[in-house]
Amino acid sequence: MKKILFATTLALSVLSCRESQPQNPPILENAVDNAESSVSSIVKSDYSRGGNLVNNIYGELLKNDKTLQDLDKRIADISNKTNIVLNEYTNIIDKSENYYRDAKNLSGSITDSIAKREIEKEIQNSADKYSLKNQTIKDLIKKIRTNQGALYEQYTIFKIRKTLPEIEKYQNAHPLKTDSLDHFINKQNKLMEELKKLK
Template identity: 30%
Template sequence: MCRQNFSCVLLLFSTVILILISCKQASPEQDEPKALAEESSSMSIKRMYDIDLTENLYVEIAEKTPELKQLEEQIEKLRKAQEDSTKVFAAYIKKNELYYSSARQHMESIRDSVLKQKTRKLIESSQEKYRLNISRQQELLKTVMQKMNALNDLNESLKINKTIPLIEKYQKEKKPSVKAIEGFSKQLDQVLKLQDSLTKKHEAAMPR
């Protein structure tokens, strides 16, 4: 029942995320995001690359959007619940794997070939029963992982869908003027011209 509820919750949140992604809401007027503030222009290029700008922008949006904030809180709870619900089973599997691995090592130390073969069959038979016994749990675990992966994929897509309008707004409103670059280019031309003139004068004065 617990696993069924978990799967239902995963399906519910996947549906909610799909709705949020496809929803073409008009973006409310808001202050410039802190992640895109002018101070960021003074950062080094390396520091800029170290920043997850998509995540930072999305966090700002989620903090101001109740349904997104609630969604992220519930997804975080799901991730914690996934960890709690699977770690016991993971430990159970690990112990069984460790046992059969060590049992094989002991079996390999048997010198009598007939007894060794009987012991090998005993281990294989026991391991086969164990695998059949946990097949249902393994299948459920696989299904849950697939659903969590789908949820994470949708969540990443949602972050991009919600932050693209912000970066496009930034591109439109904060596009730098070309005047500064044009002015620098003209200064560069003047210095290049002077450099060329001095170089030619120096070459002409050199003895032949």
């Protein structure tokens, strides 16, 4: 076993010495590599850093496009205003609903069963009236939330469509060829053959 391990190590070190000579790169540099394009540099580097390439490429497109900047600003503004409007209404509704929940919890400690039933009925009547009175408001809030989700989805679709040509440019500038892989497989096969002959 030691002889096989030694022979394998020796064969690998001999081959690695032979392979340390500089070789031509498998894929030639191209215009995208040579150009100082910020979109190209993001495509080449951000994936390894765990960034979202769609958002990062779109961010680069934003830097030089006033129309995209305006659109992005309007979407951010409407999102912020949506949150402000919803918070204003939901805070009031939530306080009322919290009140009814707390009142019901407190009524649970009443030992007089008749008084307990009466106060619970009053609480429920008031809660029902409030809910009925504000049903239209709740429906509108729900619609605004639905629209907010749809707006975000449409913007995501737009960003993907806007950045697809950029990644396609990168792909076209970096055509993948089999030469390097074929050469590597040949090296693997050669080493396997050498190992088979060793005793």
